[in-house]
C-alpha cells in the first residue's frame with residue numbers, strides 16, 4: 001500500500017506565505033479570532049465534515065472567521081461536531097445530504113440559500129475507500145465497487161459543484177480533496193483500483209472545471225492531504241488532519257490572480 005505520507009514541507013515553501021498564516025491560525029492564541037481571520041465573512045460548505053479531514057477543515061476555517069456549513073449524513077454527528085467547532089468561532093450550520101443524491105443536494109442548496117446570501121468556498125471532501133477495493137486486484141475488480149466509489153468520489157464532487165456554482169461570486173473557490181493514489185505521473189501500484197481511478201477522474205474534473213469557470217472568477221483546485229490519521233487513513237497514518245486542513249485553507253485564501261486548476265500537496269503544486 002502506498003502510504004500517503006507527508007513531511008510538512010509546504011510551510012517552508014515559497015508558496016507557504018498564506019500557509020504560514022494558516023499555521024498561526026491553528027495556535028490557541030488565535031482561538032475565537034472570528035473577525036480578523038483570513039476567512040472573515042466567508043461562507044464555506046464542506047462535505048464529510050462530521051469527522052476526519054472534513055471536520056479538521058471546518059475547525060480551521062471557523063477559527064479563521066469563516067461561516068461553515070457542515071454537510072453530513074447523520075445530523076447528530078454534525079450537531080456534535082458543530083458544538084465543538086463553535087468554541088473557536090461562529091457556530092457552523094449543519095445540513096444533511098448524501099453527495100451521491102442529486103435530490104438531497106438540491107434541497108441542501110435551497111436550505112443554504114435561505115440562510116446565507118452566497119457561498120465563497122465549497123470543499124468536496126466526502127470520500128470512500130472500500131475494504132473490498134483494498135482487497136481486490138484491478139484484474140478482478142468488481143464493477144459495482146467501482147460504480148459505488150465513483151458515485152461518491154467523483155459524482156459527489158460533480159453534483160456539489162454544479163449545485164453551488166450559481167451561489168458563488170468572483171473569487172469563489174472549489175477545493176476537491178484528492179489523493180496521490182490518483183496521480184498518473186508516479187505510476188500505479190495497483191492497490192485499491194476503484195479508489196485510484198476515482199481520484200484520477202476527480203483530478204481530471206478539477207482541471208476541466210477550472211478552465212470552464214475561470215471566466216466567472218472562480219478557482220478550482222484539488223489537493224492531496226497526506227496520509228492522514230482518520231478512519232480511512234488507519235492507525236499508522238502519519239499526518240494530523242489539522243495539518244492536512246492547512247492546505248485547504250491555503251487554497252481558500254491564496255490570491256485570486258494566481259493560476260488555478262492545479263493539484264497540490266504540502267510541498268506546493270504536484271504533477272497530475
Ligand SMILES: NC(=O)c1ccc[n+]([C@@H]2O[C@H](COP(=O)([O-])OP(=O)(O)OC[C@H]3O[C@@H](n4cnc5c(N)ncnc54)[C@H](OP(=O)(O)O)[C@@H]3O)[C@@H](O)[C@H]2O)c1
Pocket residue numbers: 004047048049050051052053054071072073074077097098099100124125126127128152156177178179180224225226227228229230231232233234237
Ligand atoms: N486519510 C487519508 O490518508 C487520505 C489520503 C488522501 C486522500 N484522502 C481523502 O480525504 C477525504 C476525507 O477522507 P478522511 O480520511 O477524512 O476519511 P473518513 O474519516 O473516512 O471520512 C470520510 C467522510 O466522508 C463522508 N462521506 C462518505 N460518503 C459520503 C456520501 N455519500 N455523502 C456524504 N458524505 C459522505 C463520511 O461521512 P459519514 O460519517 O456519514 O460516513 C465522512 O465524513 C476523502 O476524499 C479521502 O479520499 C484521505
